Amino acid sequence: MRITNTLTGKKEEFVPIQPGVVRMYVCGPTVYDLIHVGNARPAVVFDVFRRYLEYRGYRVIMVQNFTDIDDKIINKANQLGVDYKTVADTFIAEYWRDAHALGIRPANFHPRTTDFVDDIVEIIERLVEKGVAYQTETGVYFDVRKFEKYGELSKKKIEDLIAGARVEVDETKKFPLDFSLWKKAKPGEPCWKSPWGEGRPGWHIECTVMSVKILGESFDIHAGGEDLVFPHHENEKAQAEALTGKVFARYWMHNGMVRFLGDKMSKSTGNIFTVREAVKRYGRDGLRYMILSKHYRSPMDFSEELLQDYSRAVKRVWEILGRYEKSGDIGIPKRNAVYEEYVNRFVEALDDDFNTPVAVSLIFELARNLSKAMDDNDREDALLYYHLIRREFGPVLGLFDLNEEKKEVSSEELLKLLIEVRDVLRKEKRYDLSDRIRDHLREIGIILKDTPSGTEYTVE
Numbered sequence: 001m002r003i004t005n006t007l008t009g010k011k012e013e014f015v016p017i018q019p020g021v022v023r024m025y026v027c028g029p030t031v032y033d034l035i036h037v038g039n040a041r042p043a044v045v046f047d048v049f050r051r052y053l054e055y056r057g058y059r060v061i062m063v064q065n066f067t068d069i070d071d072k073i074i075n076k077a078n079q080l081g082v083d084y085k086t087v088a089d090t091f092i093a094e095y096w097r098d099a100h101a102l103g104i105r106p107a108n109f110h111p112r113t114t115d116f117v118d119d120i121v122e123i124i125e126r127l128v129e130k131g132v133a134y135q136t137e138t139g140v141y142f143d144v145r146k147f148e149k150y151g152e153l154s155k156k157k158i159e160d161l162i163a164g165a166r167v168e169v170d171e172t173k174k175f176p177l178d179f180s181l182w183k184k185a186k187p188g189e190p191c192w193k194s195p196w197g198e199g200r201p202g203w204h205i206e207c208t209v210m211s212v213k214i215l216g217e218s219f220d221i222h223a224g225g226e227d228l229v230f231p232h233h234e235n236e237k238a239q240a241e242a243l244t245g246k247v248f249a250r251y252w253m254h255n256g257m258v259r260f261l262g263d264k265m266s267k268s269t270g271n272i273f274t275v276r277e278a279v280k281r282y283g284r285d286g287l288r289y290m291i292l293s294k295h296y297r298s299p300m301d302f303s304e305e306l307l308q309d310y311s312r313a314v315k316r317v318w319e320i321l322g323r324y325e326k327s328g329d330i331g332i333p334k335r336n337a338v339y340e341e342y343v344n345r346f347v348e349a350l351d352d353d354f355n356t357p358v359a360v361s362l363i364f365e366l367a368r369n370l371s372k373a374m375d376d377n378d379r380e381d382a383l384l385y386y387h388l389i390r391r392e393f394g395p396v397l398g399l400f401d402l403n404e405e406k407k408e409v410s411s412e413e414l415l416k417l418l419i420e421v422r423d424v425l426r427k428e429k430r431y432d433l434s435d436r437i438r439d440h441l442r443e444i445g446i447i448l449k450d451t452p453s454g455t456e457y458t459v460e
């Protein structure tokens with residue numbers, strides 16, 4: 001299997017440190033708002049990448065953090081008049097709702113920064129002892145000029161980095177690119193004790209510490225959006241390698257940016273489309289299909305019309321699958337030459353730098369074949385195509401997955417049925433029963449709203 005490694009800029013054969021096991025760290029969200037379609041891209045891409053590694057027989061140990069303390073979280077807390085923890089807890093819960101709706105499997109570990117403050121302090125102390133970090137009045141900083149390989153990941157010279165990038169401004173630093181490991185608290189800010197006074201960890205050190213503590217000093221894959229290459233990943237790498245003297249992550253994988261209205265989709269710019277809205281309007285398979293039909297490293301332009309097109313294409317496949325399920329056999333087909341050929345094409349595509357566009361196009365090809373086989377009343381072939389879509393490839397791509405998708409469809413259908421029954425009850429003035437339905441739904445977070453054009457529902 002070959003993947004493009006940002007560290008070398010080349011497509012390389014993937015060989016894990018421990019045979020058969022892949023240790024992988026993905027930078028997770030800073031939790032101060034709902035996730036948007038841009039954030040959904042790494043979530044879906046690396047979820048499917050992990051499923052594929054498992055499909056190929058690896059055991060995967062995956063870590064995805066939550067950044068639960070940061071300036072943006074503190075600002076949001078101040079805006080809302082609550083403490084930072086309420087903001088973090090709220091948006092972690094919201095993250096889970098969206099991730100679940102999007103069919104993202106939880107990683108094996110979801111560490112939160114604030115649970116690792118003791119480890120972070122200990123590692124910063126070791127960096128200070130090694131002479132690669134120093135203290136000023138405002139905090140503790142990493143001394144970039146002490147780490148020779150700085151710039152290796154982002155492939156930039158130090159001079160260019162200073163000129164081109166946004167660097168943390170602080171009068172007390174020795175060098176513009178030095179970045180904070182520990183920020184001393186201003187009055188009223190959340191803080192933890194440390195040898196340098198009360199304060200909080202910088203953003204980059206948390207990922208270094210959580211990855212090294214959970215996965216070890218060297219691990220296989222470090223992933224995230226390409227906006228993180230500099231400074232975040234360059235800094236994570238510098239801290240870890242200055243600390244241990246070993247290679248930190250051996251392969252770095254970065255997804256391209258989702259653009260919306262001409263810019264990177266971003267909470268800070270405000271040009272966002274939330275995952276919640278996208279899934280509600282166009283279904284989770286529509287969004288997953290849109291994301292997977294672009295190669296993960298290419299930029300991706302988002303528009304609602306495009307998402308709608310993908311959602312329609314997905315519906316057509318569902319219709320074909322539904323037609324088959326009404327009458328067809330859903331047993332296990334024979335693994336014949338055609339079966340093998342499809343598996344080979346699937347593996348060949350995904351082994352080649354995780355080419356999901358080719359893999360999803362196979363699903364659509366199979367759906368067309370299935371439709372034709374039904375027209376021709378060719379039962380054996382139909383079962384084969386059906387099986388390949390729903391049991392062989394579906395679970396890897398998280399699309400048309402037999403076990404998962406059924407539940408989603410049926411809960412929506414059931415809700416529609418309940419609303420219909422309630423309408424009948426109201427027309428017959430049996431308000432005791434109709435109110436009971438409304439109240440009970442409200443208790444489980446489904447709010448009904450009666451409008452002149454019918455009853456609508458929202459999920460809280």
Ligand SMILES: Nc1ncnc2c1ncn2[C@@H]1O[C@H](COP(=O)(O)OP(=O)(O)OP(=O)(O)O)[C@@H](O)[C@H]1O
Pocket residue numbers: 027028029030031037038039040041042224225226227228255256257258259264265266267268269
């Ligand atoms: N537009 C985008 N396209 C693709 N990936 C993105 C996009 N925006 C963020 N990501 C990725 O989503 C993950 C979580 O991002 P994070 O919560 O740190 O902030 P963010 O959404 O980029 O914040 P902001 O929107 O304020 O820039 C990271 O891996 C990041 O690279």
Ligand SMILES: [Zn+2]
Pocket residue numbers: 026027028207232236
């Ligand atoms: Zn990170």
